[in-house]
Amino acid sequence: MIRRQHQEHDFFDEANSLREVLDARFTDAYTDSIAWYYFCDPRMYTYLRASPQKVFPKDLFDRFMKRLREWCIENLGLTPMHLPYLHLMVNGCRLGLHSDFHNGAWGYVYSLTRWDQRRFTGGETLLLRDGIPSYKKHHVHGEVLYELVPAQFNQLLVFDDRIVHATPAIEGSMDPMDGRIAMVGHIRATSPFVRGSLSSMEVRRVVLGVLPQIRDSIRSYKDVQGTVSYRLTVDMTGKVESAEVLTDNVVTPFTGYEQSDAVAAVKSIVYQALVGMRFPSARGSSVVIVPILIPLPDLRPIEFSVNHGLSSESAAEWITANLEGDSKMGLHGHWQGDTFQVQEPLAGSIRVGPHQLLFSFDPPMWVPSQRESFHASLRGLVERAS
Structure with a gap:
């Protein structure tokens, strides 16, 4: 189960091919330049970005997106929302502290940075820790307050999009080959996903039917919020045999990711409702992935x-x-x-x-x-x- 943040190393088998495309295009900007958009809000952001589908060969980029989508479904029960941006950060570039509550349930950073050979400082992903620092503690600074995740080559970092995060300023070369390079995007819930004998329409009808029950049962837990996704195994009679939690960023503003009785109560209600669902009988078993946003949103189509x-x-x-x-x-x-x-x-x-x-x-x-x-x-x- 993935909570708060996760680093997946050696993510894509063709990472070197992606990087070689960039290196070749950086080598001769006169004949094969990349159309970078200079994104700058001096108070918050300074970086260059491009559309990766216009940078990498189509077949190679399609294979990367296929790998990303399949990994997200298998490990998060969610899918990438839209295509990523390709970010380039050189000397002076940075991302100020911000959160992406409106963009996704999870954010991701896929690094193509030659991190072990870098000639710059900064460039990590900075994630603020939960809680409020105690004024009674002396010298509360550095990684007591935050964690720094290096942008290792071929690493996929996923993190709760609500966490206040940043990228410390790059100090080093202006050469793009020596910069911080990553594909960046967001991940959200999709409609219930099914593999096996059940049809998508059958699964969606059953899941949509139980959502009002869940909404009404957890209505009083107003401070519990987040997304939890389940992988359900459904036998041929339509009974849910097992339920595995894939990802869970359900928290309260007061406890964050610490233990919370309210969070535990809400997840128990959701779990019991989902394992109690009855699907139509089918010729064989099925696997159904169901993401749930808490509190439940508008249930009108x-x-x-x-x-x-x-x-x-x-x-x-x-x-x-x-x-x-x-x-x-x-x-x-x-x-x-x-x-x-x-x-x-x-x-x-x-x-x-x-x-x-x-x-x-x-x-x-x-x-x-x-x-x-x-x-x-x-x-x-x-x-x-x-």
Whole structure:
């Protein structure tokens, strides 16, 4: 089970290939330069970023994202949200103290930095520790207050996105080959994920049916918050045989990650509700991954429609080009007739009608601002093109 932060070393078998692409492009900026965006808020941030899908060969980058997605599902029960950014930090660059509550349940940093050969100081990921330092202690400083995680080459660091974190200023070379290089992104819950004999629709129907019960049962625990995900083994009769916790960042503002009776009570209620679910019988067993946000969010589906004046074929082509895969929205799924069946980051559908596009998504296990941002971004993108 992963809590608070986790470092996965030797993450990607082709890490050297990714780094060699960067080294080759850094060698001759006149003929093969990278389009870096200088991101600077002098009070908080100074770094360069690029879109990695425009930097690395498609097949290589696709294999990295496949590895990242599969690792996240297997170990966190969650999935990457959108594509990462490629960050470059050279002398003078830094990330000030901040949190990413509105971006994800977890943040990740995948390092392509030659850390053991670095010629700079700084560049670690700084994570503040829980609790309030006691004024009674003398000389409370340094790693009593925070932990520093080195950006080791081919390391994936995941951490609770609510933790106040930073990257200490780089002091060293301006040469990008000697800089801190990493892919950075965020991880969130997706709709229930299933492998085996049960269908996704069957699983979603059962899980969505039990969520109101969980919401009502934990309503009084107002200070308990976070995401917990379970891997359920379901036998062919539909009974839940076992439940394994994959990730758990459920805390209270008062206890943080320390032991809490309230947290234990909430997780017990959630666990009992999930193991008590009964799925339809099937020809074989299934594995179901269910993430739960605490407190439970708005359980209404996201539904809206947008008028369009395109032919059905043109509307489908627009959806494929602007909403799928590497697009801004990053929706993954498949076409079934006139409907794009979305699987991630939320299960749902986009149906192409004669004069309307009809959108319907499961209620996401996201905080309200994340739900609102997804809804507004998707609707705004479609309306601007209509």
